Amino acid sequence: MARQHRGVATSNLGARHGRLRRSASWANALKVLLTAALVVVVSGVSVGAYAVWGLTKDANIVELVGAPKAQAVGAGSQTLEGELTILLVGSDKRVEGSIMYDGEEGELNDVNLLLHIPADHKSATVISFPRDLMVPIPECTDPETGDVSSAMSEQQINTALSYGGLSCVAATITELTGMEIPYAAMVDFDGVIDITNAIGGVTVCLAQPIEDDMTGLYLPAGEVTVSGVDALNFVRTRYGVGDGSDVSRISNQQVFMSALMRQMRSAETLSNPMKVYSLAKAGFENLTMSSSMASIEFLQKLAGTAVNIDLNRVNFVQYPSGTHPYSPGRLSPDRYSGDQLIDIVMSGVPFEVAGVGRAAVTADGSVPAEAPVEGEAPAEGAAPVEGTAPAEGTEAPPVTVLPPNVTGQSAATQTCSAGRTMY
DSSP states (O other): OOOOOOOOOOOOTTTTTTOOOOOHHHHHHHHHHHHHHHHHHHHTOOOOHHHHHHHHTTSEEEOOTTOOOOOOOOTTOSSOOSOEEEEEEEEOOOOTTSTTOOSOOOOOEEEEEEEEEOTTOSOEEEEEOOTTBEEEEOOEEOTTTOOEEOOEEEEEGGGHHHHHHHHHHHHHHHHHHOOOOOEEEEEOSTTHHHHHHHTTOEEEEESSOEEETTTTEEEOSEEEEEOHHHHHHHHHOSTTSBTSSHHHHHHHHHHHHHHHHHHHHSHHHHTOHHHHHHHHHHHHTTEEEETTTOSHHHHHHHHHHHTTOOGGGEEEEEOOEEEOSSSTTOEEEOHHHHHHHHHHHHHTOOOBOSBOOTTEEETTSSOOOOOOOTTSOOOTTOOOOTTOOOOTTSOOOOOOBOOTTOBEEETTSOEEEOOBOOO
């Protein structure tokens, strides 16, 4: 599919400046809730149709202004047809009565995940966009006030929600990636602790202890089961992993997401109706979704589409970025590598991630072996890439490897949190 980036409109960088950065504890705790909702989708975990609808029918429904028309859901089919792209947003909105309510107003999209399943439904890719990424934001209309914000040539990605709601976030990521987004969902903070408690905790691996005074997280090396507040702090720790950056934190969160997905796919979880229902309840209770998703037929077929995807073909990757040239603490998108990433993801071909992020190591604590250069065969003894086995009598096809600055891992790969390795 040909992709075209829209031209950058007139900058309006002065608009809405002075907004305070939100607490990291709130922004990154959302990863737990958003991840669980995502895992429910990708794992194909489902409960009875009426139970699912009972959980989602009271969700806040919004329209994605300017989004492509969603495909009709046909009766009788057990899966969706064609490719599927869903934007999953974590909002930092403080809801009165929430355990995180502090009276602060405003709302930012501090968590942005883009899920893509190609037309053959044999793989799924989840792209994480760092909240500090500086990107163009198109003209957006505030769904509550009707105010129209001018297009901006560069603004922090996590401000898009405040200009035009979920539609503006979708339009901003389409501007960056060229990917059309017909489906979107957003969750806020409540229920984060309930999700990890509902599954009985998530077992993660630590290559060395995590000691983070900022979050109050102290975990020993080895396999540790985290739930409730500890799970919340594991995904929000920044100064306890890697180099203390948001980029390191995302790779640590990918360790958690992969472990959570493997656990969600386990027979112990899938065969426990109460556990599945509790997970779905925790994942959907505080949900805003696009009208294109708000039907029992869509939810059923979404689960049917994702349930048989091999975990080796479910990949978590981070959109590539580099240090911003003049905004300290901000990131610039690497458009060249980013476009390569999007083209490969959209093609649906099996691919290898060049390496895990700054805050993750392989399960034995070692740095993963260097990935082969695109077009070269894997090193002798290396595991073959799924789907690339040659027919008898033919040469092995080239291995598709993502650009070296696109980090991540498959859901089937057990990695460990590296702890704080760079100071």
